[in-house]
Amino acid sequence: GIQVEQSPPDLILQEGANSTLRCNFSDSVNNLQWFHQNPWGQLINLFYIPSGTKQNGRLSATTVATERYSLLYISSSQTTDSGVYFCAVERDTGRRALTFGSGTRLQVQP
Amino acid sequence: EAQVTQNPRYLITVTGKKLTVTCSQNMNHEYMSWYRQDPGLGLRQIYYSMNVEVTDKGDVPEGYKVSRKEKRNFPLILESPSPNQTSLYFCASSLWGGPQHFGDGTRLSIL
Numbered sequence: 001g002i003q004v005e006q007s008p009p010d011l012i013l014q015e016g017a018n019s020t021l022r023c024n025f026s027d028s029v030n031n032l033q034w035f036h037q038n039p040w041g042q043l044i045n046l047f048y049i050p051s052g053t054k055q056n057g058r059l060s061a062t063t064v065a066t067e068r069y070s071l072l073y074i075s076s077s078q079t080t081d082s083g084v085y086f087c088a089v090e091r092d093t094g095r096r097a098l099t100f101g102s103g104t105r106l107q108v109q110p
Numbered sequence: 111e112a113q114v115t116q117n118p119r120y121l122i123t124v125t126g127k128k129l130t131v132t133c134s135q136n137m138n139h140e141y142m143s144w145y146r147q148d149p150g151l152g153l154r155q156i157y158y159s160m161n162v163e164v165t166d167k168g169d170v171p172e173g174y175k176v177s178r179k180e181k182r183n184f185p186l187i188l189e190s191p192s193p194n195q196t197s198l199y200f201c202a203s204s205l206w207g208g209p210q211h212f213g214d215g216t217r218l219s220i221l
Contacts, residue, residue: 031207031209033209033210035212040214041198041214041215041217042212042214042215043200043212043215044212045209045210045211045212048208048209086153088153090210093207094160095155095158095166095168096141096143096158096204096210097143097155097158097168097169098145098153098155098202098210100152100153102152103152
């Protein structure tokens with residue numbers, strides 16, 4: 001099956017710092033999503049981005065499908081950004097199962 | 111507000127006592143799915159449904175049942191729960207080809 005690798009696995013930032021999270025995938029995909037899992041366990045959909053660039057406030061994402069990677073940028077980080085960030089890809093247009101990476105655990109310190 | 115609602119959010123129960131986790135979405139989505147999340151194993155798909163009365167197995171269907179009698183609802187049934195089904199469960203839904211939206215999760219603990 002497809003492999004999804006995220007880096008770095010762990011990241012500690014001071015409030016206000018910027019960061020870039022990376023997601024590499026081993027084969028072509030139909031869709032790619034970024035999620036934030038907060039400390040309460042909720043999975044929040046950040047971006048649906050099979051290709052191109054999108055921005056939402058302090059967050060932006062870029063997917064280069066031909067090179068099989070996606071980047072999530074977090075600017076001016078806040079303590080509420082803490083949690084685990086997952087990249088998930090979808091290949092099978094029927095079953096639509098998302099294959100998740102192992103995540104980047106982000107801790108933003110005040 | 112567009113959302114996917116799961117109930118209960120938390121449940122502690124005992125082996126063998128049948129339980130149902132409900133999932134409801136108000137976005138008129140055709141596609142719905144269940145995942146479980148376990149440390150070291152990540153999120154894995156249990157069952158999915160492409161529309162009313164159309165369901166199929168995901169990666170880890172053993173010990174689970176589902177039904178899709180109405181478009182908005184997709185309950186997950188554990189007829190004889192066992193401790194290895196202790197997990198964090200998520201329901202997801204989407205329009206065909208669109209982003210998948212997840213519920214807030216259900217923490218099940220089976221003693």
